Amino acid sequence: xxxxxxxxxxxxxxxxxxxxxxxxxxxxxxxxxxxxxxxxxxxxxxxxxxxxxxxxxxxxxxxxxxxxxxxxxxxxxxxxxxxxxxxxxxxxxxxxxxxxxxxxxxxxxxxxxxxxxxxxxxxxxxxxxxxxxxxxxxxxxxxxxxxxxxxxxxxxxxxxxxxxxxxxxxxxxxxxxxxxxxxxxxxxxxxxxxxxxxxxxxxxxxxxxxxxxxxxxxxxxxxxxxxxxxxxxxxxxxxxxxxxxxxxxxxxxxxxxxxxxxxxxxxxxxxxxxxxxxxxxxxxxxxxxxxxxxxxxxxxxxxxxxxxxxxxxxxxxxxxxxxxxxxxxxxxxxxxxxxxxxxxxxxxxxxxxxxxxxxxxxxxxxxxxxxxxxxxxxxxxxxxxxxxxxxxxxxxxxxxxxxxxxxxxx
Amino acid sequence: xxxxxxxxxxxxxxxxxxxxxxxxxxxxxxxxxxxxxxxxxxxxxxxxxxxxxxxxxxxxxxxxxxxxxxxxxxxxxxxxxxxxxxxxxxxxxxxxxxxxxxxxxxxxxxxxxxxxxxxxxxxxxxxxxxxxxxxxxxxxxxxxxxxx
Numbered sequence: 001x002x003x004x005x006x007x008x009x010x011x012x013x014x015x016x017x018x019x020x021x022x023x024x025x026x027x028x029x030x031x032x033x034x035x036x037x038x039x040x041x042x043x044x045x046x047x048x049x050x051x052x053x054x055x056x057x058x059x060x061x062x063x064x065x066x067x068x069x070x071x072x073x074x075x076x077x078x079x080x081x082x083x084x085x086x087x088x089x090x091x092x093x094x095x096x097x098x099x100x101x102x103x104x105x106x107x108x109x110x111x112x113x114x115x116x117x118x119x120x121x122x123x124x125x126x127x128x129x130x131x132x133x134x135x136x137x138x139x140x141x142x143x144x145x146x147x148x149x150x151x152x153x154x155x156x157x158x159x160x161x162x163x164x165x166x167x168x169x170x171x172x173x174x175x176x177x178x179x180x181x182x183x184x185x186x187x188x189x190x191x192x193x194x195x196x197x198x199x200x201x202x203x204x205x206x207x208x209x210x211x212x213x214x215x216x217x218x219x220x221x222x223x224x225x226x227x228x229x230x231x232x233x234x235x236x237x238x239x240x241x242x243x244x245x246x247x248x249x250x251x252x253x254x255x256x257x258x259x260x261x262x263x264x265x266x267x268x269x270x271x272x273x274x275x276x277x278x279x280x281x282x283x284x285x286x287x288x289x290x291x292x293x294x295x296x297x298x299x300x301x302x303x304x305x306x307x308x309x310x311x312x313x314x315x316x317x318x319x320x321x322x323x324x325x326x327x328x329x330x331x332x333x334x335x336x337x338x339x340x341x342x343x344x345x346x347x348x349x350x351x352x353x354x355x356x357x358x359x360x361x362x363x364x365x366x367x368x369x370x371x372x373x374x375x376x377x378x379x380x381x382x383x384x385x386x387x388x389x390x391x392x393x394x395x396x397x398x399x400x401x402x403x404x405x406x407x408x409x410x
Numbered sequence: 411x412x413x414x415x416x417x418x419x420x421x422x423x424x425x426x427x428x429x430x431x432x433x434x435x436x437x438x439x440x441x442x443x444x445x446x447x448x449x450x451x452x453x454x455x456x457x458x459x460x461x462x463x464x465x466x467x468x469x470x471x472x473x474x475x476x477x478x479x480x481x482x483x484x485x486x487x488x489x490x491x492x493x494x495x496x497x498x499x500x501x502x503x504x505x506x507x508x509x510x511x512x513x514x515x516x517x518x519x520x521x522x523x524x525x526x527x528x529x530x531x532x533x534x535x536x537x538x539x540x541x542x543x544x545x546x547x548x549x550x551x552x553x554x555x556x557x558x
Contacts, residue, residue, distance in 0.1 A: 191458030273467035358553035
């Protein structure tokens with residue numbers, strides 16, 4: 001193994017509890033991950049069905065760093081294909097979304113159907129009998145790279161790999177059930193923002209699976225004495241390790257001492273306007289906070305009445321675009337929608353319990369600047385990736401690395 | 411009216427840039443709307459913002475959270491606020507730029523956009539009944555702690 005491989009002692013002795021810092025730092029891994037993770041046997045979140053309700057509607061998105069077009073075809077099915085013209089490689093669509101009968105590359109007007117099939121080539125026979133493509137040129141021999149599509153309750157996922165298992169198997173029953181509850185009514189987008197993270201994408205993928213940090217880094221709830229680590233809940237990890245659902249239930253009794261000695265100042269602070277957290281139990285399950293992750297780059301959260309998707313797109317070895325998609329249900333009554341708007345102060349780039357996640361990955365990057373051969377340590381809750389009925393565990397992070405390693409052969 | 415709005419904007423920007431955040435809620439009516447959104451979200455009819463407060467008390471809670479609960483690297487803003495343009499008898503739009511300076515000296519153009527304001531005159535004291543911060547970009551670097 002060369003120097004960029006995992007340190008032998010850490011892989012053999014400590015298994016999934018050690019991650020060498022070079023995996024966040026090595027630019028060469030980016031291409032390796034593109035090929036073997038994002039274009040490998042995974043389901044990448046692409047968009048919502050609600051983004052492309054009608055035939056001809058399209059939206060651009062990413063599979064890792066691969067630009068992708070998702071479109072609703074004439075027959076009502078969903079198609080997705082690499083957003084790269086077969087001629088000279090230009091983007092076929094260069095806006096976020098739109099409506100079209102077909103797609104025409106702006107560079108030389110090569111034309112594609114809604115499913116990405118090449119339809120025609122401008123000036124194929126030349127102009128005034130001169131120039132043009134050779135007679136041997138056959139448009140049908142030039143095929144856009146197409147993704148296989150699966151939907152889960154209005155969420156559209158795509159895979160570039162023939163070996164990807166069906167999405168139900170990939171997600172596992174717990175994650176599937178959580179997503180189906182989240183999308184149990186038609187979803188509607190109420191906001192889109194991008195947080196530009198100055199860190200490798202895997203530091204964020206770990207962060208969404210890190211149930212241990214939630215109440216320690218984000219002390220908003222503790223500062224205002226709103227909830228406690230000893231509330232009920234737990235973590236379910238899918239069999240492949242890559243997907244998880246972590247849940248915090250509303251407390252049955254309000255007082256306990258699980259936060260004694262923590263950084264949060266427990267001096268009786270209260271919100272001046274507690275309507276921020278004036279929530280309704282809209283699914284009747286006492287879930288106060290829930291994070292669902294789908295390997296490699298998707299998370300969906302419920303926090304009180306906040307419903308949001310996070311899609312993370314690697315832009316370089318140390319830069320990640322975190323796309324926040326704020327959601328409601330299409331049939332929200334006005335008072336419920338207003339609760340969501342107010343409670344969204346908890347989420348996103350300025351969120352009371354999320355803004356720290358914007359900088360913490362960069363703190364790791366800077367702290368480990370010359371520590372390529374040292375490792376981070378993850379032994380909370382043992383060394384495995386099994387589901388646990390506590391959130392004081394790193395089981396879901398180890399699960400991420402289990403699947404990542406199997407795909408990367410590391 | 412224009413000069414009074416310009417003066418209000420200057421005081422508002424100075425309070426934030428001089429780290430007198432505790433004074434920031436006082437620029438708003440008790441029942442108010444303060445929202446940070448973007449031009450794209452406005453165009454698409456998306457109601458949500460990254461900050462959304464409908465009372466002065468909610469703004470005060472955000473300041474307490476920033477001081478006591480939230481973790482972020484020391485940073486300051488410099489607001490450069492343009493000339494207000496009256497859009498009604500008690501409403502205005504004003505362009506702004508915000509330069510962010512980090513603890514380590516790094517400076518970035520952090521935000522550009524416009525304030526879309528509805529003003530309220532209470533016995534000669536001008537306050538914001540509504541301040542919608544419409545950023546030109548929907549992208550925010552790292553995090554947004556200090557208000558715009």
